[in-house]
Amino acid sequence: MKTCTLSINNKKVTVEAGTTILEAAKLAGYYIPTLCNHPDQAIKANCRICVVEDKTAGKFVASCSAMVYEGADIHTNTKEVRELQIGILELILANHPNDCLNCIRNETCELRKLCERFHVRNYNLAHETDIYPIDNTSGVLVRDRNKCIKCMRCVEACQETQMVGILSPSQRSVNTNISAGFNENLDETLCTFCGQCSAVCPVGAIYENDETEKVWEALHDPKKHVIVQTAPAVRVGLGEEFGMPRGSKVTGKMVAALKMLGFDKVFDTDFAADLTIMEEGHELLSRIKNGGTLPMITSCSPGWINYAEGFYPELLDHLSTCKSPQQMFGAVAKTYYAKKAGIDPANIFTVSVMPCTAKKYESKRPEMNASGYRDVDVVLTTRELARLIKNAGIDFTNLEDEDFDSIMGASTGAAVIFGATGGVMEAALRTVYEVVTGKTLEKIDFDEVRGLEGIKEATVDLDGTPIKVAVAHGLANAHKVMEMIKNGQAKDYTFIEIMSCTGGCAGGGGQPVGANKSIKARRIDTIYNIDKEMPIRKSHENPEIKQLYEEYLGQPNGPLSHSLLHTHYHPRRHK
């Protein structure tokens, strides 16, 4: 490894050549302020707040984009550097609404934190904010361009990480703004609602459509039987909102908090994930047996579904017809559960807590009403659940663990790994192997499909029949896989898992902001640890799932399953 020794504020530090001054400073113990910088993204050097003085070169440089070199004498806190950094901050504020009290990002706003850090309280620049209408046409993501600081992180998330290309900078100078499509409302575009833009926005310019009030309303309505389901990835993200270490496992606290909030039943989407495996696994076997369209692709990530419908409408036959676990849960809740509990499904109000913004879109799809009622009434993101808990004044970090309620609360290790990229594939393989071979799977962990590599492949031996599978996460990788299918280069694949977001749901667009790949990796580690500790690790062994089939559904992929748990897709068009 080639190294460089440089001095930062007179402190010698040796780093790998090619490191930015910003990163080197971190190693020397200094956090240089940043706004446009994001560790998972390309260097942009737009905001310039990371300016430092390079005394060797006799100039001021943006430390995010300036590389270290041998003998560099860098200063991050000189009088002039501070004046420049504060100057830039003031220039941003002069164009910012500065209504932090009303802003959804108040506590998590990177700009506000910098103001606090630099103690910017008043300045003498003329205040001129932009005047754009707020776009909440989608009911999923809200865009408030007036708060935008033009860092371009959302653009990179949309164009590079996700390759969806809905958001782009338009106009120039003081009119620079981020446009959706050709200056359209979000619902008119082919936005997948993955929400990665909202997860990387440093301020409150793009955020989830907050629906916590709807939940309060239901909770306060004595006629309503309000039940809640929580997705696998929420339990490894939620704690971050309460200052707990990134990737903390807070399953029990989350359940306790939900009970304190007044939910009549606290169920687990993991239960529905096991159900999904039963349905999807059998669908796959049926496709293999009956010459159905292969490779079959998973359908539990609604951002991915939106992408496929928008960008690959000719390949929709490859998608599993299974609804996502969220929607399966809703459909079962308003039929099977309603019947068993003796409650009129009209009075059941289903809330789901998801690491995902696209789940909001999914729940609003007109076809998601197989029971005669909306499968899911309201979707909250992890961030909104935290807001709900804070709103209720619950001391989250000190809660005693509680357990999910029965009869849709039991789950397996196979279900919880749905929250990580590769998890659905692994869960499916655990079940499919045993169903096909009739043998017990010795090695439960499929390490080949784990991890953060963009596209992963594995060949699994099903009792003498090798099947080739692939896993992709992040829509840019989905794009690659779909191009392969389109060009006939994926014929030897049988089953493919695609997740809309990098890392899978653990890195979902509705998870706590401020995450990066290493934080996502920590959440994923926790997910696999939970799996390891589960007494049951295969979906088909979930007792409540067995009970569901015995008492109600009959067979996986049977007629009732088909009407309740499966769906169909249609091309999405640019309006």
Place this chain on the structure above:
Amino acid sequence: MGKTLSILTKNFKNINVDTIDDYLAAGGYEGLRKVLSLTPAEVIEVIKASGLRGRGGAAFPTGKKWEQAARVKEDSYILCNADEGEPGTFKDRYFLEFDPYRIFEGMTIAAYTVGGREGFIYIREEYRRQREIVLKALEAARAAGFLGKNILGSDLSFDIKVVSGAGAFVCGETTALIQSMEGGSGRPKIKFQRTAVSGLFGRPTLANNVESYCVVPILFTKDAPVYLSQGTEKSKGSKVISLCGNVERPGVYEVPFGITLREIIYEIGGGIKNGREFKFAQIGGASGPIVSKSLLDLPYTYEDFGKKGYSLGTGAILVADDTNSVAEFMVTIQEFFVHESCGKCTPCREGNRQLLKLAHKIADKKATVEDFLTVKRIANVMNKCSFCGLGTAAPTAMVSAIQHFYDMYN
């Protein structure tokens, strides 16, 4: 008019550019012939010795730039920046219109020297007429064997295409120009490698201003000693200036370095129009400094201007008489930058907005001492922190104006 030169500009309005014949008769392509007998290293030595610096405004040593490009093993794209967007600058337009073959010759020499097969001239969208002239001249040069395969019987094969800009000022900045050529929005882009290594389409690229390419052929002809005997030790040769504003004879002139502004304005330009008094001049375009009477005897050289913290910029000299208000002129300048900032970086996007507001306040005689300090503070942020040259140079006019005209503002 005795102060002007006619070496680099000797063909202006003297040759018919519809055919290549006049250019050849006037000694055209002698430079290239000579170059083809030299090694690339020798060519670079000659350019280095001439002290030629980029004539687009940044004044980067041309020989050094070519040397960096020559070191790259693969072929380079030979890019000619004819985006000439600095207000008050129109000298490249003259080369395009009255001496296009010289541009081709300079670019062909570059192709031979750094290794290149394809050249592009990026012409600003507003120069439509000049674009047609250049296109026609390219055909003539091709037909005469000065572009295409085995130029002048050598191994050199090189051709040039014309690309039109879409009108953004910032596209004169090389990385923005390249973005624009690649089909993207004209915004500067972060680069971690020199353009010489990774430029257009990520390929090695040599980019120079029109006038820079035009100087090069002279250095390899019999005119070289005459040309290099002009100017000063550190600023050799001549500069083509665009003189405009309230002077009797505005126009494009070739002047030796070392000439004073007074000589340019009063002898070449015929003095202030209608016998009025000189009030101020802006040097080098909208990005350049405002100078008052006290600087009229400053020699027009890189070094003398450098000592004052100024650059010569593009060679524009805009003269204003005593009927003009500096403060109102500042409003115009700031309006220009608010219009032309690409919006990418905070200091330029927001800084220019603030400076315009302050310029209005000053022009309306409502500015306080604090406002002047704010101008300096914002200008400092813009100058030190902007992403590209547009933002770093944008506050130059206002800061220099305040320096020279503080009393007037008061």
